[in-house]
Amino acid sequence: MGKGNFSRNTFDKLKHYVGVRLQQGVPIVDADWNELEDIRKFELETFLKWFVGDGVPLGNDGFKIEHANEGGNIRLSMSGEFGMQTIITIDHSQSTAADILGFGSANCSAAGNGLSARLSGTAKEPFALRDGTLLVINVKRSPLSSTGKAAWSRTWKVVFQNGAQFKDIGKATAAEVAAAIARAASDLRVSAGLQNDFIIKGGDGTPEGAGRCLVEGWEVINECDLHYTDQQLYENDTLAAALGVDPLLPLTGQKPDQAHSNLYYLDVWERVVDEHEDTDLVNKIIGVPTCVRIKREWVVRGLEGCEKNTVTVPETIRRQGHVYYPLARLDYYQQYGRGFTMLADLRRTGVTIVSQPDLEKITVDVKAIASDAFGADYRLAHTGRSYINTSLREAINAVLRGHMPGMPAQSLAKTNHKKTRPSIVEGNEVMHVCWQENRGSVTADSWCLSFMVYDGNAWNGPTKVGGGNAHPCNPFLLEGDEGVLALWVGDYDRRKRCIFYTKYVDEWKDVGIMIPDILISNEECEVFAIMHNDYLWLFWMDADTESGKNAIWYNRRKPYTTGRDSTDWEGKRKVPGQSAGDPVAIVDGNGNLLVLWLSQDGSPSIRSITCDLKNPSSPSWGQEETHASTQKISGGLSVVKDKTNDIWVFFSSEENFKTSLWYLRIRPDHQGVALVQLTTGQLCSDSTGRAISNREGDIFIIWNKFVGGKISEIWCRCYTSDHGWGQEMQIVPGIFGTGGGISAAVDSWDNIWAVYINNMGSQREISCRKLLPYI
Structure with a gap:
């Protein structure tokens, strides 16, 4: 590494010099030039340190530490070069191992402009490779501008062979695959x-x-x-010695049986770069370097096993000439006999040049105005924009009309082809909508999933995921620990009906994971899912060959697994019960799972069963209960829980050619069961209301109301523990067609999002409206 050739260093911050003035008739020497640079640099650093402070600037989220959760996959990287674009590409036309290693068509290329290019496989070990499978890797580097640098490319063909490379090539580990690729691709990391x-x-x-x-x-x-x-200093003793710093050591991993903490921090220093490292420093006209450069280096290090609640970098590990900043702390602790981790963000964010007293005054003023207008709990969206998007005038006028205030209805997507009922859910303060759509001809059996995402500013999409010959099925969206999950029932190989799912990580990708060992015979099967104790529970209705009737089936994905392999799942099992259909599930006030379904034996009843989850890995089912009804139940169930942990089950009932909404209120710990009629109006053909609850336990029921001809409207009614049921309110007027296909969700700000299908003659559209129940 460079050291530079300087005559002397004349800068002294104690002299309080603020500039250097060049005199005429005197020689120009390096010391004066360098002192001028040192003065300017010192003034800037002092200003930033004392008048701005350490941390991440306002509007930025740099150096946030996040869990990778990528153990057991394959990662490729190629170092970058200034002024050059580096691209890593997996050649799918030749590679027979690409999909097996998780380098599918949507994840087969990565680029870096002047920086390293990094490509990570989405699949995890073990990999079902075969003897002779091939992975072809191309690396191309080309100039970003007319710098005079030459483009080049490399290709490596990696043949995976049974024998010395693998203990069992059909169950290849990530370490074995990485070693095989590294032997063939010498310059690739x-x-x-x-x-x-x-x-x-x-x-x-x-x-x-x-x-x-x-x-x-x-x-x-x-x-x-x-x-x-990925950091260049990771286990790199040679580079560390050249830079005069310590290498990055491997992390020892989680220790769930020991309570301790890991501190992750920035280590920053500056060094000299000369012509041996950067040949661009050579002046090509005179053939010699005229100046060296000062480069700022950084690395994120980990201090494992530090004391609990550590928030500063200990003095014992600091080096002279380095500055340090704590980024995050990972705490390991024991609870209920299990090991848990919690990642604490230690960064100071929102750093701004505005002085702290002024900033505090601005914050107080804004909060006071927002509190007066919208209530004490009002917050901004993650984008910094207002999450209300409507004026007080519009809100007050809507209330005076007997309607619910909110944003105007938005058309999300239109098509000439058939759509299924949409599903909506919030994940990480972002709204997601999904529906199944026939994008082939009107008669073709060619269905795919379509997704749209609302990022706080606008709806993005639709994005197509999957495709093929699936029968129409209403997809199900669910917020899980690893993001938003989409589940649906589809055809596999045009002959078998299976359950598929995919997840949202920064975007919806064209990846459908087929849940192993589930084949469904029922043509109208739909899936219901719920997360509990890190298990993903799936419920569906299908025929029971032993009884000759329909039954409720379930399967559980084990915690921290991808769900791709049979070993990730506990296996298909039957929920104890008779003549079952249309299942829903909810976690009750005791932390147990309550499953409910409609009776299919001709009796007007709702049935339920509780699954004791005190031991999450070994659930036990209780006795089936029957909740009799004097009414004919004609619609599916929708279930929510209020703040007293009472379970509310909504359903539709048809009598004298009129369909009304009813609910069953289950109070297992104190007052038994109550069956109440909610509406007497005519519901539309799907005969199903959508019930949702917010953080306060208030309940909202949303339904389609038939008003005559081919016109329906969407209405809402709210229940609060303080005031009981409020008045019915129209939220969407004049939907053309049957009005089928309504779904709803509550976001983190307690706003209601309703999505629905509007049949406009030859076209069908997915529409959405955001409502503000509290202003």
Whole structure:
């Protein structure tokens, strides 16, 4: 590494010099030039340190530490070069191992502009490789501008062979696959993803959109996300010795049986770069370098086993000339006989040049105005924009008309082909809508999933996921620990009906995971899912060959698994019960799972059964209960829980050619069961209301109301523990057609989102309306 050739260092901050003035008739020497640079740099660093402070600037989220959860996958990276674009591509036309390793068509290329290119496989070990399977990797580097640098490319063909490379090639480990690729691709960095690895958040790959952090007046920049193990100093003793720093050591991993903490922090320093490292410093006209450069380096380190509640970097590990900043702390602790982890963000965010007293006054003023107008709990969306998007005038006028205030209805997507009922859910303060759609001809049996995402500013999409010959099925969206999950029933190989799911991670990708060992015979089967104790529970209706009737079946995905393999699931099992259909489930006030379904033996009743989950890994079912009704039950169930932990089950009942809404209120711990008629109006053909509850336990029921001809409307009614049932309110007028296909969700701000299908003659559209029940 460079050291530079300087005559002397004349800068002394105690002299309080603020500038250097060049005189005429005197020689120009390096010391004066360098002191001028040192003065300017010192003033800037002092200003940033004392008047702005350490942390992440306002509007930026740089250097956030996040769990990677990528243990057992394959990761490829190629170092970058200034002024050059580096691209890693998996050649699908030749590679027979690409899909097996998780480098599918939607994840087969990665680029870096002046930076490293990194590509991670989505599949995890073990990999079902075969003898002779091939992975073809192309790396191309080309100039970003007319720099005079030459483009080049490399291709590596990796043949996986049974024998010395693998203990069992059909169950190849990530370490074995990485070693095989590394032997063939000499210049490529190949590694097996580690379960305890973590991600250091950067930006969008550009200097303008980079992640930033201020440390002791030094601005540290990270253009792209990277893993801890992606850092060049990771287990690199040679580079560490050249830089005069310590290498990055492997993380020892989680220790759930020991209570301790890990501190992740920034280590920043500056060094000299000369012409041996950067040949661009050579002036080609005179053939010699005229100046060296000062480069700011950084690395994120981990201090494992530190004391609980550590928030500063200990003095014992600090080096002279380095500055440090704590980013996050991972705490390990024991509870209920199990080990848990909690990641605490230690960064100071929202750093701004506005002085603290002024900032506090602005914050107080804004909060006071917002509290007066919208209530004390009002917050901004994650984008910084108002989450209300309507005026007080519009809201008051809507209330005076007997309607619910909110944003105007929005058309999300239109098509000439048939759509199923949409599903909507919030995940990480982002709204997701999904529906199944026939994108072939009107008669073709060609269905796919379509997704749209509302990011706080606008709806994005639709994005198509999957396709083929699935029978129409209403998809199910669910917020899980790893993101938003979409589940649906579809055809496999045009002959077998199976359950599929995919998940949202930054975007919906064209990946459908087929749940193993489930074949469904029922043509009208729909899936219901719920997360509990890190298990994903799936429920569906299908025929029981032993009884000759329909039954409720379930399967559980084990915690922290992908769900791709049979071993990730506990297996298909039957819920104890008779003549069952249309299942729903909810966690009751005791932390147990309550499953409810409609009777299919001709009796007007709702049936339920409780699953004791005191031991999550070994649930036990109780006795089936029957909740008799004097009314004919004609519609599916919708279930919610209020703040007293009472279970509310809504359903529709048809009598004298009129369909009304009813609910069953189950109070297992105190007052038994109450059966109440809610509406007497005519419901539309789907005969199903959608019930949702907010953080306060208030309940909203939304339904389609037939008003004559081919016109229906969407109405809502709210229940609060303080005031009981409120008045019916129209929220969407004049929907053409049957009005089938309504869904609803409550977001983190207690706003209601209703999505529905509007049949407009030759076209059908998915529409959405956001409502404000509290202003």
